[in-house]
Structures are given as structure tokens and as C-alpha cells.
Amino acid sequence: MTNQDQAVRPAPIVDESSKPFFDAAADAVLLLQRCNICHAYLWPFREICTECLSTDLSWAPSTGKGSVHSFVIMHRLFHPAFQEDVPYNLTVVQLDEGPRVTSIIRGTANEDIHVGMSVSANWHDVNGTPLLHFEAF
Amino acid sequence: MKYNAAFNPSGGAAIVGLGMTEMTREYSYSATGLAGIAVKRALDDAGLKKEDIDGLFINAGVTNAISTPLQTSLGFRDLKLLNHMNAAGSTAGQMVQFASLAIQAGMASHVVCVFADDPLKPGTSAGAAYGGTSNRSTGMASLPASYGFFSGANTSYALAARRHMGLYGTTQDQLGAIAVSTRAWATMNPAAMQQKPMTLDDYHGSRWIVEPFHLLDCTLVSNGAVAVIVTASDRARDLKQPPVYIAGMGQGHPGNPRQAGYENEVNTGARIARDTAYSMAGVGPDDIDIRELYDCYTYTTLVTLEDYGFCEKGEGGAFVEDGKLGPGGSHPTNTGGGQLSGYYMWGMTPVSEAVIQTRGQGGERQVQTRDHVLVSTQGGILDWHSTLILSPNADAGTRN
Known part of the structure; x- marks a missing residue:
């Protein structure tokens, strides 16, 4: 039935470049790319280090610790699968390693989220795919 | 010939x-x-x-x-x-x-x-035109949709505004003051798409687009x-209209690889562009009579005012709150209704109104003192910026 099809939450689409990230996610490990030359951590997937322009990049685990850089509250329903979630937050987390990751905060009421709040990475399941989120820390 | x-x-x-x-x-x-x-x-x-x-x-x-x-x-x-x-x-x-x-x-x-x-186009909403839910990316770029990250430009600018609110205590009333003063100008512009007067209550009563943005924080789509x-200044003097001399210009593109230390959402490229433009024109913020600022959102006006030095960083909210941007105020800004209430022609919105004001052809909304008119045009999510300083005076700027 069409309504049911539409109500499926859009899961991440794993491709070749992102496979290490999603494989690690299955073990609840947050991987970031890391430059082997200048050691900068990178997000999202890059072919070239934005800091030193090296292509010598590998994957390294993140501590998952960071703070809220900014957040917004989505009141409108743009996709039927989010019917139960509205209003929901979208949050940009400043990871301690440097990159900023767009994600969500779970376990904290929207009105209690604030810029600068300390958070830590965790995982939840979306249609069998582990999805990164953050929680107050 | x-x-x-x-x-x-x-x-x-x-x-x-x-x-x-x-x-x-x-x-x-x-x-x-x-x-x-x-x-x-x-x-x-x-x-x-x-x-x-x-x-x-x-x-x-x-x-x-x-x-x-x-x-x-x-x-x-x-x-x-x-x-x-x-x-x-x-x-x-x-x-x-x-x-x-x-x-x-x-x-x-x-x-x-x-x-x-x-x-x-027939059957297409403004939201759909500006990146609704279509075109799924793959890999890590497909993650945002999994979180319900839709309405791209609205959401990204709302994140920038919230960052400013979190750092400096900027309030919803202060964003609303910009919507209200901009609409007050639009009521005097026959070309504006929204000419009905608006109050702060109207602002607060308008629906959320992406909190902290109400509908009335966001530009129209046109x-x-x-x-x-x-053309060259000496040729301009032979033509039909009063020349609008380009006294100063500059660009600023801060870059944003989503890394710690990059703060273009609250420190925009205007901070780079302004120095080149002010220097070329031989002026500073106190010499600017009229401001035509890219205002895709109320917040864009606020942060741009700070970055051109009309007030200190973080004080934009308090600066706009008393209505000084509106008709009769000390800092006339977006005098045709801007993009919020006028028309959304990207950077041509501020350029067009600046030409009208510099010529003195603003009719009911004409600002009397117009020796230096500042134009800011802004692209991406506060990623790219360019500045013009325009003048009706041939001797404005150090290059003339």
C-alpha cells in the first residue's frame, strides 16, 4: 500500500566510500576519516584533506564526545515517516576531534537543548540500519 | 557609433x-x-x-x-x-x-x-523549488534525510540564527523587529509583493517554518x-539617468569545511569584503546613509549589520530592536522591502533598490541623504559575500 511505502523512514544509503563508516556503526563505533599527514579529522566523506590537501586518508575511531554547535526544531511534516516525531530537533554537534556532525539529540526535551550542551554519541536502529544520535553527557 | x-x-x-x-x-x-x-x-x-x-x-x-x-x-x-x-x-x-x-x-x-x-511553475510549491525532499544523496551525505533534515536552505539558515541566539542571547522579538521594519518600507514600494502593514504580533502569529524561523522570517519566492x-563614469554622464557611481567594492568568502574554528554562520564574508570596499570608497560605517542588505532571512540582515560594523559583534539584536532600520529611523535599511517583503531576485534585490535610492527615484520611500549607499549580496549558507558602495557623486571614492 502506498501510504505504508511512504511511511518508511529514509535509511542511509551505503555506498563504497562510506562502507567502513557503516560497517563500524554496526558495532556501535563512530569512525571519522583522519588525514595521515596532518592528522586532521574530517566529516563528511572527503577525498582530499580540507586542511593540508593530502589524499592520504584513513579511518579512525572518534570518542563520540562533543557539544551542541546549533540546533533547530522541525514543526512541519516533510515526510510521512516523521509523523510521530514532529516537532523534532536537528542538531549540529561539534565533536571534540574537530568535525561538525549533523544529527539529532535523543533523551532531552526540545526546550532543554541549548548551544554548548555537552553530548555523547550513541546509536539507534532505523529499519535494521544503525543510526548515530547524541545524548546529553 | x-x-x-x-x-x-x-x-x-x-x-x-x-x-x-x-x-x-x-x-x-x-x-x-x-x-x-x-x-x-x-x-x-x-x-x-x-x-x-x-x-x-x-x-x-x-x-x-x-x-x-x-x-x-x-x-x-x-x-x-x-x-x-x-x-x-x-x-x-x-x-x-x-x-x-x-x-x-x-x-x-x-x-x-x-x-x-x-x-x-504551475503545480510547484516554493518549498519544492528550493530543495524540499527530492534527490536523495548516497553514503554519509544520505544521513541528514534519515534524521528528517528537509527544507534545506530554511533549516541551514535557522541553524545559523540559533547559533547566534545561543552565543549572544539574540531573541525572537529582535528577529521580528527586522521583519516589521522591512515590511514598513515595502508598504511604500509599488513593486513589492507584500505591501500590507505587519505588526510584531503578526510576526509571532505566523507559522513555524523551521524554529527559530517563523514564516515572516523568510523571504518570498518570486x-x-x-x-x-x-559603463565608464565619463560615458555615464552623457546618458539618460543620473549616474550611480561605483565608489567601492569588495568580496569575502570565509569557507566552511564543517570544522571547529570556522564560524561563517556568525562571522560572515562581509567582514572581509567590507574592508576592501570601505577602503576603496574612503569611507567607514558612519558614512553609509542607506543599507541594501541581502535578507533571505531576518537573521541575514542582523548578522550583516554587525559584520559591516554598524554595531559590535553580538549586539545586532539590541541594535535593531528599536526600529531604527525602518522609515524615519537613523539607519534606513532595505528600503524597498528587501527580499522579505519586496521580491526575491537573489543579489539583484539589494542592487536594484540601491540604484533607485542612489538616483533619488524612490518616491514616497526615498531616503533624503544618499551620498553613500551600501549593497551587500550574500550566497550559499553565509558562504560567499560581495559588497558595492554606490554614490550619486562623481567624486565619491578614491578612484574617481
Whole structure:
């Protein structure tokens, strides 16, 4: 039935470049790319280090610790699968390693989220795919 | 007979023609047709013939519907200068800047700069035109949709606004004050798409788009086109309209690789662009009489005012709260209703109103003192920025 099809939450689409990230996610490990030359951590997937322009990049685990850089509250329903979630937050987390990751905060009421709040990475399941989120820390 | 361009790096350049289509939410002509109408009106406005034009710069809007083939569509022959430029909303200022430089280098004599867009088509909402839910990315770029990250530009600018609110305590009332003062100007602009007076209560009562943005924090979306014509200052004095001299110009592109230390959402490229432009014009913020600022959102106005030095970083909220941007205020800003209440022609919104005000053709909304008019054009998510300082005075700026 069409309504049911539409109500499926859009899961991440794993491709070749992102496979290490999603494989690690299955073990609840947050991987970031890391430059082997200048050691900068990178997000999202890059072919070239934005800091030193090296292509010598590998994957390294993140501590998952960071703070809220900014957040917004989505009141409108743009996709039927989010019917139960509205209003929901979208949050940009400043990871301690440097990159900023767009994600969500779970376990904290929207009105209690604030810029600068300390958070830590965790995982939840979306249609069998582990999805990164953050929680107050 | 064609005006003879000659190398003249200190002669300066001026805007001598302005052409605008009607600004609508209904589809009429394609972007190509709209561009042609705006170009014809700019030529008539300047008192120039199509044959006088030897340069063409093109900026397409979100539909990306026009490019260099526009030359052929409009029948321009033997151009000496042509390009399709794209730094999103900041492009309008950049087209005028490169036209000015090319004219002063003797590469061309009369350059048309045109923007046209037709995002509103039958059966298409403004939201869909500006990146709703289509086109799933793959890999890590597919993650945002899994979180319900939709309404791209609205959401990204709302994140920037919330960052400012979190760092500096900027309030919803202060964003609302910008919506209200901008609408007050629009009530006096026959070309504005929203001319009905608005109160702060109306602002708070408008629905959430993406909190902290209400509907009345966000620009309209318009179908239309705007063209301006740039020529050398000495040639400008022979033409039909009062010359709008380009006294200063600059650009600033801070970059944002989503890393710690990059704060372009609250420290925009205006901080780089302003220094070049102020220095070239020999002025500072206290010398600016009128501000025409890119205002895709209320927050864009607020952060841009800070970054041009009209107040300190973080004090934009308190600065705008008393209505000083509105009619009769000490800092007239977005005097045609901007993009919020006027029309959304990307960077051509502030450029067009600046030309009108600099000429003294603003009618009921004309600001009396107009020696220096500041234009800011802004692209991406506060990624790219360009500045013009315009003046009716031939001796404005150090280059003239």
C-alpha cells in the first residue's frame, strides 16, 4: 500500500566510500576519516584533506564526545515517516576531534537543548540500519 | 557609433540602466523570456541601443535556466565580454564588480548584468523549488534525510540564527523587529509583493517554518528578472539617468569545511569584503546613509549589520530592536522591502533598490541623504559575500 511505502523512514544509503563508516556503526563505533599527514579529522566523506590537501586518508575511531554547535526544531511534516516525531530537533554537534556532525539529540526535551550542551554519541536502529544520535553527557 | 573604450584604471564606472520585470508568484515567461524583458527595460532606461552592448554577464537562479546561450536568445552580436557567473546570491554584486573592472581595463564599454529565475511553475510549491525532499544523496551525505533534515536552505539558515541566539542571547522579538521594519518600507514600494502593514504580533502569529524561523522570517519566492547596465563614469554622464557611481567594492568568502574554528554562520564574508570596499570608497560605517542588505532571512540582515560594523559583534539584536532600520529611523535599511517583503531576485534585490535610492527615484520611500549607499549580496549558507558602495557623486571614492 502506498501510504505504508511512504511511511518508511529514509535509511542511509551505503555506498563504497562510506562502507567502513557503516560497517563500524554496526558495532556501535563512530569512525571519522583522519588525514595521515596532518592528522586532521574530517566529516563528511572527503577525498582530499580540507586542511593540508593530502589524499592520504584513513579511518579512525572518534570518542563520540562533543557539544551542541546549533540546533533547530522541525514543526512541519516533510515526510510521512516523521509523523510521530514532529516537532523534532536537528542538531549540529561539534565533536571534540574537530568535525561538525549533523544529527539529532535523543533523551532531552526540545526546550532543554541549548548551544554548548555537552553530548555523547550513541546509536539507534532505523529499519535494521544503525543510526548515530547524541545524548546529553 | 560605439563608445570607444580605452584603458582607464582610475576613471571609475557607474550603473546607468536598470530594468525589472513584474515580480510574481505566477508563471508567465520562462527565465529566458524574463531576462529579455528586463534587458530591454534596462536599455530603454539608460537610453542605450542593443547595439551599444558589448558585454554580457549572466546569473541564473535556483532553476539554473539561463546561461551563455542567452546571448543568442537575445540576439547580442560581437560581444567582447561574456560569462555565466555563479556564486549563488552573491553573484549580482560580483557581476557589477567584474563589469566595472573590465570596463576600466578597456575590455568592453557597456556591460549588461542580468539575473532571471522562474522557480514558481504551475503545480510547484516554493518549498519544492528550493530543495524540499527530492534527490536523495548516497553514503554519509544520505544521513541528514534519515534524521528528517528537509527544507534545506530554511533549516541551514535557522541553524545559523540559533547559533547566534545561543552565543549572544539574540531573541525572537529582535528577529521580528527586522521583519516589521522591512515590511514598513515595502508598504511604500509599488513593486513589492507584500505591501500590507505587519505588526510584531503578526510576526509571532505566523507559522513555524523551521524554529527559530517563523514564516515572516523568510523571504518570498518570486518569478522575475533584473538587469543593470554598467559603463565608464565619463560615458555615464552623457546618458539618460543620473549616474550611480561605483565608489567601492569588495568580496569575502570565509569557507566552511564543517570544522571547529570556522564560524561563517556568525562571522560572515562581509567582514572581509567590507574592508576592501570601505577602503576603496574612503569611507567607514558612519558614512553609509542607506543599507541594501541581502535578507533571505531576518537573521541575514542582523548578522550583516554587525559584520559591516554598524554595531559590535553580538549586539545586532539590541541594535535593531528599536526600529531604527525602518522609515524615519537613523539607519534606513532595505528600503524597498528587501527580499522579505519586496521580491526575491537573489543579489539583484539589494542592487536594484540601491540604484533607485542612489538616483533619488524612490518616491514616497526615498531616503533624503544618499551620498553613500551600501549593497551587500550574500550566497550559499553565509558562504560567499560581495559588497558595492554606490554614490550619486562623481567624486565619491578614491578612484574617481
